[in-house]
Amino acid sequence: MMATTSTKDYERLGTSREVIVTRKDLPLHCPTDTTALWCSHPRVFLPIDSNDGASYRCPYCGTLYRVLG
Ligand SMILES: [Zn+2]
Numbered sequence: 181m182m183a184t185t186s187t188k189d190y191e192r193l194g195t196s197r198e199v200i201v202t203r204k205d206l207p208l209h210c211p212t213d214t215t216a217l218w219c220s221h222p223r224v225f226l227p228i229d230s231n232d233g234a235s236y237r238c239p240y241c242g243t244l245y246r247v248l249g
Contacts, residue, residue, distance in 0.1 A: 201247055208236070
């Protein structure tokens, strides 16, 4: 019997990751320098607002970035 491949972990990672960034991190790119290797993809710049509380979800890995401070 073959083990079934579960996408559950991937989905969880894709919907629950949230990263707080500050204006100093802008322009924002993903993956960031601190992003774990397992969710890396070709680096892309994200057109996130610099307003406090602005958020933007990376279309590649689903990481939600939120601007604070
Ligand atoms: Zn990403």
